[in-house]
Amino acid sequence: MKYIYLIAFLLVGFASKSQTLNKDIEINDEALLHNLRVLSHDSLQGRFFGTAGNQKAQIYIADQFDSLRIESLLVSGYIQKFRYTFRNEFRQEVYPVSIADKDISRVPDTTVTGGNVLAIIRGETDRNIIITAHLDHLGIQDGRIFNGADDNASGVAALISIAAYFKNKSPKHNLIFAAVDAEEIGSLGAEYLLENFPFPLNTIALNINMDMIAHNDVIQLYASGLFHHPQLKEPLEKLNTLNPDLLYGHDRPGNREEDDWTFSSDHRIFHHYKIPFIYFGVEDHEDYHQSTDTFENINESFYVNAVKLIIEAVESYDTYLYNGIKN
Known part of the structure; x- marks a missing residue:
């Protein structure tokens, strides 16, 4: 009799686990990888701002x-051009000039045009x-191209596949x-986007x-931001997080066990505006901000599965946040 109970227990357990697995997400893997390869190609010379x-x-x-x-967000087209003037120390840091020496007053201002694609x-x-x-990424330094395959051609290629x-x-x-644009030098593009957003900012329910x-060689993807927005954990718990392994963290101020990523990328601008965010990313690896961050060094199967998981998350948040407003 105990064997019958055991089988029944296992079946119930399996059914409970199955309820947490969303339907299979179908994307064009080849298109995803092709876009990543193109965006991290030498011909783009590191995509510096x-x-x-x-x-x-x-x-x-x-x-x-x-x-x-897919419709452009702005009536003017997909690309939202913006200009930024670099002055003094910031100019010398981003666009150094040899005449400065130690006298920063000799550094002339320079205005550069960037662009968000919306x-x-x-x-x-x-x-x-x-x-x-x-x-954007780091461009060319000391004659070496910093292609930024993981950082962050991977995110942009994923953006296209999600769309x-x-x-x-x-x-x-x-x-x-x-x-x-311009995340690597202070998230200037994200800031411009929110400063010139075509809808009221209070209509933004979430930044992903x-x-x-x-x-990531150990098949781990992080969802960071739950310390600030614990209500956003529930939709993630409904996902198939077996491959990759979805972890939480890197968002608690003062935690000596791990870096705090709250201000590490463009979600920091949304956080500044008190807009809830979830940041998907991996821990730093040996190719981070190195010229070796190339297409050949990504983990292709991990990447494809990470994008599918993020799509599941978008679907889950879309339903969860809608039901929260409706109720």
């Missing part, structure tokens, strides 16, 4: 949204979920896809930020 390679990346991303027939899939309500990934997944679906929220999601 204000460079020709960076502008090529903007145009490429805009072309992908256009080919998917698209939207409209939902049933006027509430917005903004999915972000920064398109492709949702283009024929009917989300509850507007899904805004934002490939933002992706930065470095393609390179």
